[in-house]
Amino acid sequence: MQSRTPPSQQSSWDRFEAFVAQVMQAEQVPAVSVAFARDGEIVYARGFGWQDREKGIEADAATVYGVASVTKSFTAVAILQLEEAGKLSVHDPVRRHLPEFRVSDPNATERITLHHLLSHTSGLPPLPVRRGGQLQAHPERPPRPIPRSVDDLLAYLAEEPYEMLAAPGETFSYSNEGYALLGAVIERVSGEPFAAYVERRILQPLGMRRSTIETEVVERFPSVAQLYVRSEEQPELVVADPGWPEWGPYKASGALRSNVLDMIRYLSCFVAGGRAGDAVLLRPETVERMRRPVIEYVPGFHYAYGLQVRPLAPGLTAVGHGGNQKGIAAFAGYVPEKGVCGVVLANLIRVPCADIWEAGIRALLGLEPAAEEPPANPPADVNWQEYVGVFCSDEGMELRIRAAEDGRGLVAESEGVASPARWLGPDFFEMRIRARREEFLFLRDAEGNISAVRYHLRVLRKVSANL
DSSP states (O other): OOOOOOHHHHHHHHHHHHHHHHHHHHHTOSEEEEEEEETTEEEEEEEEEEEETTTTEEOOTTOBEEOGGGHHHHHHHHHHHHHHTTSOOTTSBHHHHOTTOOOSSHHHHHHOBHHHHHTTOSOOOOOSGGGTOOOTTOTTSOOOOOOOSHHHHHHHHHHSOOOOSSSTTSOOOOOHHHHHHHHHHHHHHHSSOHHHHHIIIIITTTTOTTOBSOHHHHTTSSSBOOOEEEOSSOTTOEEEOOSOOOOGGGHHHHOOEEOHHHHHHHHHHHHTTSEETTEEOSOHHHHHHHTSOOEEEETTEEEOSSOEEEEEETTEEEEEEEEEETTEEEEEEEETTTTEEEEEEESBTTOOHHHHHHHHHHHHHTOOOOOOOOOOOOOTTOOGGGGOEEEEOTTSOEEEEEEOTTSSSEEEEETTEEEEEEEEETTEEEEEETTEEEEEEEEEOTTSOEEEEEETTEEEEEEESOO
16 A cells, blocks of 8 residues: 555645665664554555565565564553453452462562553563573572573562662653563453453454464465674674564563554544444553553653653654564554554664654645754763763663763664764753664662663663763
8 A cells, every 4th residue: 555645734744755765774674664644544655675585575565574562552452451340450460350460679579560560660670580580680690591481481580689779650761671560460461361351352442454463374474574684793784683582471562463553443442532343452541540650761751551652743643652672663552642553563672763763754734844953951060970870781781981082972882883872851862873863861769869861762771880
């Protein structure tokens, strides 16, 4: 499907397509598919590049991709549906539904609620559970096997001596474990597997026929995107890497596969207050509650329930979620004030899909492209040296910070790319990795010392003051 656009808007879409081409070239993305709609009607939908580069198959709007952590909004919908049915409350302690649940802090074990898991405010740190890694503070402990079941995940959380980040509700740090636990709650309360619940209560009612949680189902779909990764030996080289990840107990964190046409059906339901034709996904007041900000994680950006919320333009709000996994990048979102929505899917990790989404939404609304804010001038008395150090998490993410050679400013390094850090405000910076802008916020302890950084939504602790 190609665009269906009035001539008056065509120049905006031409500009949008040029932007997509620019991003794809900079990131070496094999394929991107996009769709944008107003009040449930598709205005523009198409594919760019190659669904399968080696076989010469072009991408289009029907191409199926992974959506990665966009799945979390489906998990939040399922929890809220069960709450509407009177089967649970988001304020229930997790242990009410998962009595085996324990974390390293016994007090937190009793206090963590479903609300905390939905909003990533449980206090759980980024953990090496999915990759079977060790805790950096406890190298003497043998690595645990990658969890294959919810019982394995619960045992890890109960038995390993990790340090919680904060008391429940006090800080934000993105947690795939938290959403895996929500998936387990959905299964216990509904009495059916998570994938079956999502199929019955969300995908089927919305007519999402090219969407599934299950790998064996997606393998029967036509037009499925090949997965691509950056070569470890040559990061500038993008190569095919077939095979979906093994999600084990993490399906509720990121296992959905879909295409942009199906995802527009899903997003249009939010635009319409929870309805799609005769199907009622959620009550209007629940849709509003799902996008109500819970906590600010960097200036201007808030997390709600499975959704990120930020200003788009004066009087306009961007509500949505992104996702990244092996061979997957995604962003899906809507603007409630205007009844418009859009989705961007790609078959390479860490493509700036949110930027492509915003460019498309601006074209749809007739807004000028987003302009980069002019450089902010940091105060003359900034102590640049206090930011210097290595910040990392047990999940495997690392950010290295050094002072600029002239002593005025910082250089940030991540993913093997070093970039000048642009000052955005007190303790708040941005770096560039190819076509992507990556923001990070330094966090201070009670004494005012920098002890961590929030990067890629996670809290990375400072592990060394020396590079």
